[in-house]
Amino acid sequence: xxxxxxxxxxxxxxxxxxSIAWGIAQACINAxxxxxxxYQSERLKVNVEKVTKDLEGVTLLPCxxxxxxxxxxxxxxxxxxxxxxxxxxxSIAFANRDDLKGGFTDTSRDGFALANDISAYSLVTxxxxxxxxxxxxxGSIICMSYLGGERVFKNYNMMGVAKAALEMxxxxxxxxxxxxxxxVNIVSPGPIRTLAAAGVSxxxxxxxxxxxxxxxxxxISQEEVGKVGVFLLSDLSxxxxxxxxxxxAGFHAIGM
Ligand code: 1JT
Numbered sequence: 374x375x376x377x378x379x380x381x382x383x384x385x386x387x388x389x390x391x392s393i394a395w396g397i398a399q400a401c402i403n404a405x406x407x408x409x410x411x412y413q414s415e416r417l418k419v420n421v422e423k424v425t426k427d428l429e430g431v432t433l434l435p436c437x438x439x440x441x442x443x444x445x446x447x448x449x450x451x452x453x454x455x456x457x458x459x460x461x462x463x464s465i466a467f468a469n470r471d472d473l474k475g476g477f478t479d480t481s482r483d484g485f486a487l488a489n490d491i492s493a494y495s496l497v498t499x500x501x502x503x504x505x506x507x508x509x510x511x512g513s514i515i516c517m518s519y520l521g522g523e524r525v526f527k528n529y530n531m532m533g534v535a536k537a538a539l540e541m542x543x544x545x546x547x548x549x550x551x552x553x554x555x556x557v558n559i560v561s562p563g564p565i566r567t568l569a570a571a572g573v574s575x576x577x578x579x580x581x582x583x584x585x586x587x588x589x590x591x592x593i594s595q596e597e598v599g600k601v602g603v604f605l606l607s608d609l610s611x612x613x614x615x616x617x618x619x620x621x622a623g624f625h626a627i628g629m
Pocket of ligand 1: 466467468469473519521526527528529532564569570573579
């Protein structure tokens with residue numbers, strides 16, 4: 374019996390073959406899950422089609438998390454086709470480029486609201502939509518954070534504040550939904566070369582710093598995040614909720 378045999382899992386946040394969400398999607402499929410994946414825009418739809426084209430039984434659905442009507446349509450589709458949901462993977466973040474460099478003090482009101490809306494509030498509204506589809510059998514929700522949501526990192530700025538909001542939202546959701554046996558956990562990967570990271574100047578030196586100082590003396594891969602995702606989505610973690618798992622080669626434990 375595979376770890377996620379027959380489980381129905383919704384995955385949001387695949388932009389291309391480098392996405393963390395794609396690493397989790399592959400691991401879920403290899404563990405026997407049935408998955409539905411969303412794309413944010415027509416522009417990204419082609420990429421998501423490309424990476425999923427050789428896989429059987431993957432459902433592709435549109436969802437821009439800033440649009441309530443798209444969330445409604447997504448979950449009414451899942452209710453009709455699947456009837457219930459076992460897992461949800463949130464791997465979505467956004468901040469304006471200007472809010473990921475320079476001084477945090479310069480963050481605009483609009484930039485602050487936008488980053489929090491897309492990166493943190495989306496988890497809250499997704500959990501609300503998922504609850505009726507999960508509460509009869511229980512379920513597992515996971516979201517992706519970064520150590521910059523716990524500690525200050527140069528340039529991470531607005532995303533750090535949004536990740537702090539995301540992590541605390543996950544814990545309040547875990548408390549709310551726990552009585553329905555719906556678990557909510559946080560995965561906090563180390564830096565990975567993804568589309569989001571591509572525009573970050575100096576990202577290579579962030580990767581180098583981790584590989585020089587983390588206990589495992591290397592960076593981590595999408596596949597390694599995928600394996601932890603499978604654990605948290607599976608019955609192996611049935612007693613774990615409101616937890617943060619760092620998949621960062623141990624970097625978070627190091628001081629000086
Ligand atoms: C976003 C972006 C969310 C980049 C992200 C992210 N979460 C992690 N990264 C990579 C990263 C970036 C910086 C960093 C460490 C990791 C870009 C688009 C918006 C969402 O600095 C220490 C700046």
